[in-house]
Amino acid sequence: MSVLxxxxxxxxxxxxxxxxxxxxxxxHQLVNPYLYMLFILLLPFNLPRPALQxxxxxxxxxxxxxxxxxxxxxxxxxxxxxxxxxxLNILSPQGGFEVTQRTPSVTSxxxxxxxxxxxVLVLLHNIAYFCLSVFSFADPLYLxxxxxxxxxxxxxxxxxxxxxxxxxK
Amino acid sequence: xxxxIIFLRRYFNFFLFLLLEVICFVFVFRNxxxxxxxxxxxxxxxxxxxxxxxxxxxxYFHLKATNDSxxxxxxxxxxxxxxxxxxRDTTAFIKLDTLRKYSNDTMRKLLSTEVxxxxxxxxxxINNSVNREINTITIRRGSKDGIRPNMGVIGPNGVVGVVxxxxxxxxxxxxxxxxxxxxxxxSNFGFSAKLRSSGEIGTVYWNGRNAAIGQxxxxxxxxxxxxxxxxxxxxFSAVFPENMAIGYIDTFxxxxxxxxxxxxxxxxxxxxxxxQYVYVIENLLRDEQTRLEDSTRNLLK
Numbered sequence: 001m002s003v004l005x006x007x008x009x010x011x012x013x014x015x016x017x018x019x020x021x022x023x024x025x026x027x028h029q030l031v032n033p034y035l036y037m038l039f040i041l042l043l044p045f046n047l048p049r050p051a052l053q054x055x056x057x058x059x060x061x062x063x064x065x066x067x068x069x070x071x072x073x074x075x076x077x078x079x080x081x082x083x084x085x086x087x088l089n090i091l092s093p094q095g096g097f098e099v100t101q102r103t104p105s106v107t108s109x110x111x112x113x114x115x116x117x118x119x120v121l122v123l124l125h126n127i128a129y130f131c132l133s134v135f136s137f138a139d140p141l142y143l144x145x146x147x148x149x150x151x152x153x154x155x156x157x158x159x160x161x162x163x164x165x166x167x168x169k
Numbered sequence: 170x171x172x173x174i175i176f177l178r179r180y181f182n183f184f185l186f187l188l189l190e191v192i193c194f195v196f197v198f199r200n201x202x203x204x205x206x207x208x209x210x211x212x213x214x215x216x217x218x219x220x221x222x223x224x225x226x227x228x229y230f231h232l233k234a235t236n237d238s239x240x241x242x243x244x245x246x247x248x249x250x251x252x253x254x255x256x257r258d259t260t261a262f263i264k265l266d267t268l269r270k271y272s273n274d275t276m277r278k279l280l281s282t283e284v285x286x287x288x289x290x291x292x293x294x295i296n297n298s299v300n301r302e303i304n305t306i307t308i309r310r311g312s313k314d315g316i317r318p319n320m321g322v323i324g325p326n327g328v329v330g331v332v333x334x335x336x337x338x339x340x341x342x343x344x345x346x347x348x349x350x351x352x353x354x355x356s357n358f359g360f361s362a363k364l365r366s367s368g369e370i371g372t373v374y375w376n377g378r379n380a381a382i383g384q385x386x387x388x389x390x391x392x393x394x395x396x397x398x399x400x401x402x403x404x405f406s407a408v409f410p411e412n413m414a415i416g417y418i419d420t421f422x423x424x425x426x427x428x429x430x431x432x433x434x435x436x437x438x439x440x441x442x443x444x445q446y447v448y449v450i451e452n453l454l455r456d457e458q459t460r461l462e463d464s465t466r467n468l469l470k
Binding site: 029049054067134 | 219220302341377
């Protein structure tokens with residue numbers, strides 16, 4: 001399957017899963033799991049950075065339309081789309097990743113590298129999102145707990161996603 | 170000039186990032202100005218249709234609970250029927266009927282006539298959230314059915330929220346679960362309320378923690394409170410009729426010894442977790458009331 005088609009399908013499925021499943025589940029007031037930003041994390045390495053940011057904006061605004069949070073998801077998505085190349089640069093070995101694998105994954109980056117990459121960007125996304133949506137620092141502990149617990153929930157979901165769609169090729 | 174172009178090209182990514190973030194922030198803060206973004210929220214055609222489709226499936230699994238709550242509500246309404254007047258089948262059109270009161274003796278003299286003030290319309294909930302800071306409910310009724318912004322919304326058990334924006338077939342309701350900032354002053358989203366037994370006036374807020382618990386403030390220290398007392402709407406706002414249940418007193422305490430008002434924890438009467446049907450209230454005399462109030466205010470200026 002071509003990379004383009006794969007990413008289009010992933011975009012649609014992740015948005016639908018987020019809107020129809022995750023947003024309907026209520027675990028706790030402090031735990032709002034988000035999985036849809038995995039789309040940005042799994043875009044190909046060689047995608048130009050402007051395209052990356054525009055795709056992030058598109059993803060965020062699509063979810064905003066469904067959850068009545070005009071612009072908040074979009075801001076968080078553009079934020080991590082902008083920071084993604086920097087994180088990848090820091091984590092990449094000398095000479096970059098192997099070119100045979102064109103997308104970030106456990107096989108192309110190694111388990112520990114990929115885990116760090118995902119956790120950092122998911123945490124950044126949640127920080128940006130919850131700071132904007134709570135929009136007050138009057139209760140910093142509440143905000144912090146919300147960010148940390150939601151990040152943990154998101155990471156568990158990413159783990160499940162990786163276990164489900166793991167391919168060795 | 171050449172240097173400027175080189176500069177722009179070098180930092181193109183960063184400027185694109187700034188541009189996109191600025192667009193996002195404009196959206197975020199425009200959101201308060203709801204008419205302009207009404208097409209980009211869940212009342213627009215695409216997402217509204219998707220939610221309606223999804224809700225058709227989900228609705229099936231809640232039939233039993235919905236049925237139970239409807240039966241219970243029917244029971245309550247039947248109990249009130251004797252003192253009520255003809256409210257059958259008024260959802261489709263407005264009947265400008267009046268309630269006539271007659272004296273009880275054999276003369277049956279006409280004592281007074283009362284004009285209909287509140288009109289109820291049922292609406293199906295197709296999307297609902299409880300775990301955000303500002304929670305919204307999307308309902309399957311829009312401007313075609315006569316829904317307009319700022320109408321009150323109640324559920325089977327009590328107050329639910331206020332209509333925020335309306336499209337042709339859908340409307341978005343801001344539920345009572347709208348996080349207010351910690352300060353007691355400022356622009357907070359609160360509901361004017363009073364206590365049933367003592368009649369003390371206060372305001373009900375939500376602190377963003379638990380979708381079943383709200384806060385009632387501004388109740389003076391002199392008030393006599395007891396646990397389980399019903400908190401009802403005050404009827405001052407022209408949005409809700411008087412005496413609609415908002416919640417029940419759970420606990421109350423004084424935040425410090427010198428404070429002049431109680432902090433009351435209120436258990437919401439409405440269960441926001443399983444809303445299926447709500448009723449939108451139109452105040453038919455509201456325009457008249459606000460017009461009069463505004464003109465008086467202008468006179469006093």
